[in-house]
Amino acid sequence: MAELILDRITKYFDDDGERIVAVDDASIDIADGEFLVLVGPSGCGKSTTLRMIAGLETISEGEIRLDDRVINDQKPQQRDIAMVFQSYALYPHMTVRENMRFGLEESTDLADEEMNSRVEESATMMGIDDLLGRYPRELSGGQQQRVALGRAIVRDPAVFLMDEPLSNLDAKLRSSMRTELQRIQDELGVTTVYVTHDQTEAMTMGDRIAILDDGRLQQVATPLECYHRPKNQFVASFIGEPSMNFFDMRLEGGRLLNEDFDYSLSSRIAETLDTEELVLGIRPEDIELVDGAEGDHDYAAEVLVVEPMGNENSVHLRIGETRFIATVGGMRQIREGETAAVRLPEEAIHLFDRASGEALHNRRLEAQLVEPPV
Amino acid sequence: MSGEEGSEKRSRGQRFRDGLTPKRVGLYAVLFGMIGFYLAPLESGLMTSIKSTEAFASTTPFAPPGPEGATIEPWLLAWESLQESLFNLRGSLANSLFFALPATLLSATLGSLAAYGLTKVSWRGQILVFALLIAGVFIPYQAVLVPLRQFWSFIDIASMLTGVPVLEPRADLIELSITHTAYGIPICTVLFRAYYQTLDNDMLEAARIDGASITRIYRRIVLPLSVPMFAVTLIYQFTQIWNDLLFALVIVQSSEFFVVTQELNALQGALVQEYNIQMAGAFIAALPTLVVYIVFGKQFAEGVAGGGT
Numbered sequence: 007m008a009e010l011i012l013d014r015i016t017k018y019f020d021d022d023g024e025r026i027v028a029v030d031d032a033s034i035d036i037a038d039g040e041f042l043v044l045v046g047p048s049g050c051g052k053s054t055t056l057r058m059i060a061g062l063e064t065i066s067e068g069e070i071r072l073d074d075r076v077i078n079d080q081k082p083q084q085r086d087i088a089m090v091f092q093s094y095a096l097y098p099h100m101t102v103r104e105n106m107r108f109g110l111e112e113s114t115d116l117a118d119e120e121m122n123s124r125v126e127e128s129a130t131m132m133g134i135d136d137l138l139g140r141y142p143r144e145l146s147g148g149q150q151q152r153v154a155l156g157r158a159i160v161r162d163p164a165v166f167l168m169d170e171p172l173s174n175l176d177a178k179l180r181s182s183m184r185t186e187l188q189r190i191q192d193e194l195g196v197t198t199v200y201v202t203h204d205q206t207e208a209m210t211m212g213d214r215i216a217i218l219d220d221g222r223l224q225q226v227a228t229p230l231e232c233y234h235r236p237k238n239q240f241v242a243s244f245i246g247e248p249s250m251n252f253f254d255m256r257l258e259g260g261r262l263l264n265e266d267f268d269y270s271l272s273s274r275i276a277e278t279l280d281t282e283e284l285v286l287g288i289r290p291e292d293i294e295l296v297d298g299a300e301g302d303h304d305y306a307a308e309v310l311v312v313e314p315m316g317n318e319n320s321v322h323l324r325i326g327e328t329r330f331i332a333t334v335g336g337m338r339q340i341r342e343g344e345t346a347a348v349r350l351p352e353e354a355i356h357l358f359d360r361a362s363g364e365a366l367h368n369r370r371l372e373a374q375l376v377e378p379p380v
Numbered sequence: 381m382s383g384e385e386g387s388e389k390r391s392r393g394q395r396f397r398d399g400l401t402p403k404r405v406g407l408y409a410v411l412f413g414m415i416g417f418y419l420a421p422l423e424s425g426l427m428t429s430i431k432s433t434e435a436f437a438s439t440t441p442f443a444p445p446g447p448e449g450a451t452i453e454p455w456l457l458a459w460e461s462l463q464e465s466l467f468n469l470r471g472s473l474a475n476s477l478f479f480a481l482p483a484t485l486l487s488a489t490l491g492s493l494a495a496y497g498l499t500k501v502s503w504r505g506q507i508l509v510f511a512l513l514i515a516g517v518f519i520p521y522q523a524v525l526v527p528l529r530q531f532w533s534f535i536d537i538a539s540m541l542t543g544v545p546v547l548e549p550r551a552d553l554i555e556l557s558i559t560h561t562a563y564g565i566p567i568c569t570v571l572f573r574a575y576y577q578t579l580d581n582d583m584l585e586a587a588r589i590d591g592a593s594i595t596r597i598y599r600r601i602v603l604p605l606s607v608p609m610f611a612v613t614l615i616y617q618f619t620q621i622w623n624d625l626l627f628a629l630v631i632v633q634s635s636e637f638f639v640v641t642q643e644l645n646a647l648q649g650a651l652v653q654e655y656n657i658q659m660a661g662a663f664i665a666a667l668p669t670l671v672v673y674i675v676f677g678k679q680f681a682e683g684v685a686g687g688g689t
Binding site for chain 1 (some may be wrong): 489582583585586587588589590591592593596600601604605
């Protein structure tokens with residue numbers, strides 16, 4: 007078992023003398039047995055980071071340490087890691103058994119029976135023990151996925167690296183594999199770095215998530231902390247579906263103003279702000295539909311579109327030219343074209359510096375929600 | 381209802397007549413015409429090879445011989461001059477096999493290795509090397525004949541092999557084999573490179589992480605997946621090398637070690653043109669390439685279609 011430390015790692019590519027930075031000065035300490043999810047939009051550098059840990063890319067600057075051993079210059083085969091690829095990357099000319107044995111044959115000098123028993127043990131764990139004699143082309147996508155995972159597990163590595171392993175599966179299978187992967191990781195207790203662009207996977211699977219954008223690490227924290235206490239506007243918008251609503255506002259005399267509405271801030275919050283150009287953020291589920299626009303933070307809004315999801319409705323609303331989304335209970339009757347009274351409760355708002363995107367104020371919470379994991 | 385049943389029960393003859401539209405008739409006429417056109421030389425050759433000299437003179441080339449004009453003597457004579465007897469290792473067929481088999485295998489194997497190194501391993505200067513190999517594909521045989529002769533008089537294989545049985549007298553054939561190997565590497569590399577570029581990089585990276593070195597990855601992953609491409613290059617190279625006359629004329633000096641194309645050439649050297657023997661000789665000389673096509677045919681089709689995995 008192992009602790010994996012990324013210490014200020016940077017990766018740049020040379021493109022005709024121009025330097026393109028793929029990963030910029032990222033530091034993450036990944037604890038022994040932790041499940042860390044690297045998440046971000048495509049091109050943010052998350053796969054490059056994973057490939058640097060794997061040894062498939064060189065590291066331009068910084069250090070990667072595995073249990074205090076610097077592995078920068080070690081070849082992939084010396085690093086004691088296993089990786090699962092999005093394309094599964096199975097060897098097409100080998101049976102499932104041969105696929106799973108390959109790593110053992112190449113990297114250990116175990117006896118034949120020992121290898122076989124380890125393959126069978128992992129295959130049973132993945133529920134593919136009846137497929138050992140088959141070739142990859144005879145398996146469904148989900149089965150191939152299991153073989154790819156089994157091939158990683160059988161090596162019993164210090165670290166698992168997973169590069170979007172579930173994104174080629176259909177939605178139903180994906181959610182059941184999500185649970186299963188977590189169960190297996192939990193059972194084996196192997197340090198895992200998991201790359202995905204899917205924020206649902208990030209939220210549900212990670213002990214902690216590391217959010218990357220444009221090569222820069224935005225925040226490393228537990229899923230709930232990222233959700234409720236985002237460090238900046240990017241994190242706030244990336245985590246959560248539908249995304250957080252943002253309104254460009256000016257702070258004037260303790261009130262937030264824009265062309266369509268103004269929002270009074272309590273002095274407790276206003277006092278902490280030292281800039282006037284702000285972004286007000288509020289999550290769709292924190293917007294309440296009320297009976298009449300009476301309170302300080304109540305507004306009359308026109309209902310543009312209602313998207314019923316069954317358990318909830320996504321309601322697209324408009325105040326003047328300002329558009330936003332609220333999610334309300336699925337049983338709530340609401341029709342397009344109506345005028346609704348909405349409330350933006352002050353305890354749920356986030357405020358960001360418009361220039362830097364940095365979070366200046368996050369919503370109030372029950373404290374225990376964001377305690378770091380033990 | 382009854383009409384449908386009736387149509388199901390229609391006889392094959394009826395269905396055949398229904399399909400007999402003018403368009404179809406025309407199509408088949410053209411197809412058969414083309415088959416005849418392509419096969420005519422082969423058929424004429426085959427007929428010529430089983431006619432006596434008199435029958436050849438008195439009939440048209442593509443007509444079969446009459447009962448008194450038919451003979452297999454040209455085949456026996458041709459076989460004798462190409463090979464003397466079946467298990468004689470000193471005939472021209474044996475000479476050809478001696479140089480063509482190693483050259484075919486070596487050029488395909490080295491081409492595969494070079495292509496692997498050029499696609500799946502990164503190192504400095506590989507674009508330059510690949511550019512040189514591409515250029516190598518386009519050098520015509522005729523352009524290198526003189527330097528080739530000079531090269532082989534400079535590098536004397538025969539004296540290197542002094543005292544080695546079997547090989548020493550066949551130094552010319554070894555030179556020929558090496559020449560064809562070298563000449564075949566560029567085209568084999570280009571063919572394999574195109575194929576290796578389609579190999580999944582993730583899979584090779586997975587093998588690296590699994591602990592395999594570059595050579596192990598070649599042996600355990602790339603090579604087994606290359607079988608269809610090997611079929612293509614082996615067929616192509618064998619045909620090229622086996623059928624070559626030009627290099628053999630320049631390199632092989634002693635008539636004892638003439639290869640089959642040279643011997644075939646010698647068949648027409650007599651005062652009287654004996655077409656039937658020449659034709660029989662041509663068929664015998666072509667047999668090995670035919671065998672190669674039949675043996676590797678299936679993989680060849682797969683390789684050309686670009687599949688395989």
